[in-house]
Every structure is written in C-alpha cells, then in structure tokens.
Amino acid sequence: MKLSMANLIKVKIIMGVNMTRIGVYVCHCGGNISDTVDVEEVAQFASKLPDVVVVRSISHMCSESGQKAIIDDVREYKLDRVVVAACSPQFQGSTFEKALVKAGLNPSMVEMANIREQSAWPHYETPEEATEKAKVLTAMAVERIRRTKPVEREAIKIGKNVLVIGGGIAGIQASLDLANAGFNVFLVEEKPSIGGHMAQLSRTFPTEDCASCILSPKMADVADHPNIHLLTYTEILDISGSVGNFKVRLKQKPRYVDPSKCTACGECEKVCPVSVPDEFNLGMTKRKAIYLPSPTAVPHAHVIDENACLGIVPLRCGLCEQACEANAINYDDTPKYINLDIDTIIVATGFEIFDASKKPQYGYGRFQNVITALELERLIVEAAEGHFIRPIGKDIAFIQCVGSRDKQVGNLYCSRICCMYATKLASLLKRADPSRDVYIFYTDLRAYGKGFEEYYRRAQELGVKFIRGRPGELQEDPETKKVIVRVEDTLTRKIIEKKFDLVVLSVGLVPSKGTLKIAEMLKLPRSSDGFLKEAHPKFRPVDTPIEGVFVAGTAQGPKDIPDTVAQASAAAARAMAIMNRGELELSPIKAIVYEEKCDGCGECIEACPVDAIKLNGKARINAAICKGCGACISSCPRDAIDLKIFSNDEIMAEIEAAVKNKKEGEHRILIFADDMCTYTLADGVGTSKMKYPSDTFIIRVPSSSRITPKMMIKAFELGADAIFLGECEEAVSPYPGTLNVIKENVEKAREILKQAGISPERIQYDTFVTVMFPKFVKIANKLHEIAESEEISKEKRMRLREIEVVR
C-alpha cells in the first residue's frame, strides 16, 4: 500500500542500520484530543526530538488504518521503536503492542504518551497549557523509549498436576471439575473422611434438600474417579517452589484399618471398650476408639483413633482385630510420607464456627439449654433417624449475629449465611411441630440470594416470629433450667421477656486453622476479616496474589453452598486455563539482578514482599514468583537490582524530559502512579474532565516502591518542584507490603531535602483506590500550591548533588 502523504509530518533519512529509529504518531482521537490540543503543533515538536525518523498525525490511531501506518512505516523506514501520543496505555496499550508484533518488533518497543486522559481532558479549559503539556508528555515518551531494551517474554513449562487442599464441598467440586477435564487431582483432607461441614447439615436453604443426600453421590464420585488421588487423614508438611514447580510434602496418618479390606460392617465398634466424644456430632454423642467417621464417610471405612485406642502400643486390647472378619485391622500401620510435584494449587480449607463461649453473656457451655446452630443441625438429622440426643422443646429462640458484626470479638464482617440457616432451622422445627413457638431475634435480616426472600416469607407464613432486637444477656431459671431471654423489641421500644426451652446461637464463620496454616505456608495474604485475600476483589475473585494458587469456598470468606460451588468451579477453570496450554507466559515486568554488581549481601531478600529472592552466592530472582513491584530496588546498596520494564534508565529518562522542558516561571510536579490504582484513578479524573494544574506530570510505575530516594533527589536536582508517590490501598493492592518500603524511601529522601534546606513537604505519598477522584485533585492542587509558594534556588538544587544519597 502506498503511504498517505496527508498525515506525514516528517521523514528524516538516517543512514546506517544500528541507529535508533523512532516513529511518533500523534492521534486526534476524532476531536477528543484535537479539539483541545493543537495536534499539528505537537507533531512538529516531536519531529525535532532526537532519533525521531517519522512523525504522523492521524485521526484514529487505534483504527486499523492507524495500526497499518505503524506497520508499514516500521517496514519502510526500518523503525525499531514507536511512540503513540494518544490515550491511556491501559486503554489501548495492548493494541499497539500487537501491531508491533505484526510489524516484527518486540512488543516492549512501543510507548504511549497519554495526551488524552492527562492533557486534552483535564485541561480542556486551557488549550494552550494542554498543548504544552502534550508536547512534554510526548518528549517524555520519546526519551523513555530511547532507553528501552527489548524484553523477551519468558514462559515456563507447566504440567497437569493440581493439588486441592480441603475435602469439603468446595474441594470436592473443584476436584471433580478438574478430574473430568482430564487433569490429575491430588485431593488432600486432614480428616479421615471428605465431606466437610456440608455433610453435617440437615437440609439446605432455600430448597430444603437433604444435605447429605445431595452431597454423598459427589463424595462417591470423588472416591471412584480415576483422575483423583484421594489422600484423607493427610496433613501438608511443607509447600515450596512456584507455579509449574511446587514441591509438596505430605504426611498420611496411620488409619490402622485397611480401607480396601474394611466393609464398614461395624462389628469392631461393638466390641471396642473405649468411648470418646463423637466429633461429627460435636461431642453431643459418643463414638468408639474404632469408628466410622460419618454414616456417609468416604473412604467408607473405619479408622482407629490412636489417642483413644488401648491396643496399639503396647498391645493390650486387640478385641477389634478378633472381631474383624475382613482382616482389615493392622496395628503396625505407620505414617506415610508422600512427595508430590504440583503445577497449580487450589486452597479450599474452609471455615470453623465461632466459639460461642467467647460471648460469656449468652452462657454457652454453662447453660444446658443454650446450643449452637450447628449442634441443632445434628439434633435434627439424628432425630429424623430416630436418635433423640436431647429434647428440643416447644419454645425455641434463635439469636442472630453471635460472633459476627461484633467489634467486641473483633469480627466486623457479616457471616452471610446465619439469617438463612436460622430461617431454615426455624421452619423445619415449626413444620415438624406447628405448636412450637419459634422466635428469631435479629437486627438486620439479610435474604439477598436467589429464592431467599421467598423463603423468608414462607417462614413468616409458617408462624416463625421475627423480632427486631438482640438480647444483651441470657439467664437460666435455676429450677426448670429454661433460658430467660430479655430483649428490646426495637420497633416498639418495649422490653420483652420470655422463657425458652432452647436458645440457639446463630454463630458466625471464622477462618479455619487449616486456612491459617496454609496461608502462612504459601505466604497468602489475608484480608482484615482474617480470610484469604483474592488478587482483585472484582476481576480476579478466585486468584490469590501468588501465581498458580487459587482459592475456593469459605477459606476466602463466609458464603453459602451455591456460592461455594460456583467459586470452586471458577477456581478449577482458572487452574485449567493455566495448565491446559502447557506453558505459562510470565509478565515481562520482573526484577533483574546485575550479577557483576551484586555482592550477595542479601538485603533485598527482606525487602521482597513475596519471597521471590533467594541467595545463592548472588541474589537470584525466581521469575515465576516475582511480581515486578520493584520494592527490592531501593534495598540494594550496590544498585544491582532493576526492573526489566520500567527500568531505572527509563524512569530517569522520563523525569529528565519532564523537567528539562520547564520554562521560566513554570513548575514540575511529578506524580509517580502505581499502575493498578493511582494511574487508573488519574485516567478516571481525566475522563470525568475534572481539572487539576497542568504542571502535574504523571509517571506510570508498577508500584511506587520502585522509586528510590536517589531518583527522587535526582529529580529535585534537575528541576522538580514536588514529588508524589501514589500506591494502591493495601486491601486492593496487587503488591501487599510495599507501603512500608515507600514510607522508608520517602523519609530518607525528605531527610536529604532538609539537609539541603528544601522543605521536606515537597515529597508526599498516599494510598488510593481507583474512585477517589476528589482526593486526587485535592492532592494535585496542594502540591501545586507548595510548588508556587517558594522557588527552589539553584544553589539548593546544586547542594543536593553534593549530599551523598545512600540507595
């Protein structure tokens, strides 16, 4: 195709093949940019920048013809780098990366100058300022791309072995999905049977399906599936490595009963002389030292509780062995240690119920007629099978939010399932005996799910009484042992008092010990509620910040069965998406160690928030773990660490270009913006056409922790008037733990400013989420005021050069 000459601003013929040859493309964006910014002026300006060979101004750069212009120019003029002055790189960055690949260049060789969101839009009322700023932004991009080195995208091999931790409904669902798709699943459960909490429940809300009836076929599928290696009664000793190469050490506890021989006939139980509380019934009934973990246990085999059994060491009893016709019992069983090579991990470690004795005012453990909702589940199941463990009575009260939404016990979150399980249990009790008087004492009733509101209504039709108010404390009638409930009906402001046969505490959910243990082992961050934190609360809800590790079910936060199953399938799909391709392309934004400079001091190891650095004579970075935040850079006393993209050279080139073009009386405020939050926020501010001073220049970085004190001081020396470091709020940050590094770096740089007689106020930092528009504008205005208030003298800037900046 013949190149259109209409939009061609300049072609400079430079001979030689090893020269840097840059093409600059200035976009009109159909008026979005060109209505404010004088695009031709920017293009003319760009044509005078070093190494620029071709400049064009084009109506829509992102259109096919715009992309074609780049591809054709690369071929015709032997360009090796491209700058597109258009919109946000977050918006169209990947479009131009793909165009470069089509043109045969490395995708990292394109840089965008964001003259729409950062100039045309926020400065639409001052077109001249907008044009000037657009020029500087373009110069920054050109200077930066001159320092850019092509980065090869690394890929690692990845197999088909997945470890699922936890055999509750989340782990079961994820395992079945993965196994059906042809992956090798290792399902590890610490208890002798899979099934989790769901196996203990009576019925499920709002459909009132029998929980174990819908669960047990799935449990059986797990046991039968050729692709699932079921490892029950197994604990995880250690996990090391990274995605595609996790090394897992397991310890399988001895069952003392061979599950392949055991027929679960139960003859052994009859002769066993030892009785201990039955965990499955929460200690309300007894089981023997040899026992079937639950009626629907998988594997369906007995197990000997070695802490209760008389006969294991020394051999004192042996009655069960005599009774076992299948010869399944083996007192010499020993723990098995298993090593696995794993590619991806799904954490489905579930929850525990809140320990109700932590609210002593409700008398749990002291009053015989105060029980937890999970205990009531077991009572109802057992009663349906004709086992009456204890009387339930006629007058029954439920108390909501026990251990949830309660600052006094440190749990601010809503457990999400208690409103509906209380409604379900109350309905079941009322339906079984309509003469019962059933109350639910609540504060806010949350019937948010599909069919929940209708279910709530049905409970009200059945005559369950929902009273808005929670009791402060419970008392026991010393004679009848009935529980006296006094509660303020907050709708009428009357204090109600009533005696109940049974008070059921609707206990909330807390992270299980297994969740805490695995979190520590895998360095998985937890959110303020203590549950595992997802990589992004909206768009990566089942990913963890650790590559190749996914989360499913209540390990991530309280949720009901449908949500758990949906999340488990999602986690399985995410794991498949990585494993199915056979290789995983790693993000090119990675830290790199210059070996000739590194002296192996190891200071970077502590700075790394994800433990990606190991010392092996020199610092070595595991690219599969490194997330490319750059927090390690400032820790290195020998400048031996850098990022491959967003390198020190590139960022310094941007800083220099920003301040070099400063005219008399102008100021330069540099905002280093982390890509995920602050940069997105700045784009949002621009898109909303909210104004901020046009001397504000935003420099995109993966995390502001990669800006070292040295860089900040250099920026001031060269002419910056104020510096701001923006970072994601911890709760949404892809790089948890970088904030301390930023704080430290800022303090160091401020100290140096002070020494040079410059106000330390000129360096600031803060955290954002992407919607804090007014906060951003306020900060930009404040920095502008600081910059205007007093000029930094040349002498002071020179003084900075003399102060030795450590790191």
Place this chain on the structure above:
Amino acid sequence: MSYYHIEEEENELLAKVEEISGEIVTLCEQCGICTTSCPMADEMDFTPAGIMHAVKIGDKAVLDSKAIWICASCFTCTVRCPRGIDLAKVTEALRQIHLRKNKDHINLEEVKEEELEEDLPPIAIVSALRKFTG
C-alpha cells in the same frame, strides 16, 4: 398518630453530642443489646437504644428524659455494643449539654436528709456538683 418532622436545626443535637462525646452516634444499628444489658433500663423513659435513636434523629425530648440521669455509668452497654460505641460517653454528653447551661437545679443546703435517702438519684447530686469542679 403523632409524627416527627426533622428540621435542619434538629441535626444540631447530633452534631453537639458527637462533638462532646467523640463518638459516632450514626454507627448505631439499633440491635438493642445495650438495653437488655442495662441494669437500669426498666426504670428509664428512653431505653439506651432509644436514646441513641433519638440523638440520631435529633429528638430533643431526650434532653428532658429521666433516663440520662438514671444511667449509673456502669459501662455494661459500652463493653457489649457490637458496633464499639461508647454509649456511656453519649449519655454523659447529653448530661453535659444540661450542665454547661450552668443552671442550678439543686441547692445542696435545701436538700433534706430524707430526700437523700429516698428517691434522689446519686448521679443527680454528683452531676449537680460536678460543674463546680471543672
């Protein structure tokens, strides 16, 4: 049926109470745990949760309630509030609004011994004198 029309000025009570107490009254979720934790609630014309609600909507009737003087400042409500609100401070703020008017309701010399022994709440005497001690 009476209705309560919230005027702009009614928010003054909320602002004032929040300023004196340092507590965020609008955090109250009206669970009522304070009420049935309170040993004096049966004697009160406003329940503790009712006091919180009145402050939130700016109902100045709460300033004339007996409840704020019946409160014994035992802090049971404070240690049990699931929202972590210090209700004792809120009630104290309501008493302070009265006390800061520097109006004498009790002349100590005129208080008879029988009155002291019978129905004069001790907190009322303490409050009446407190303004002189700063």
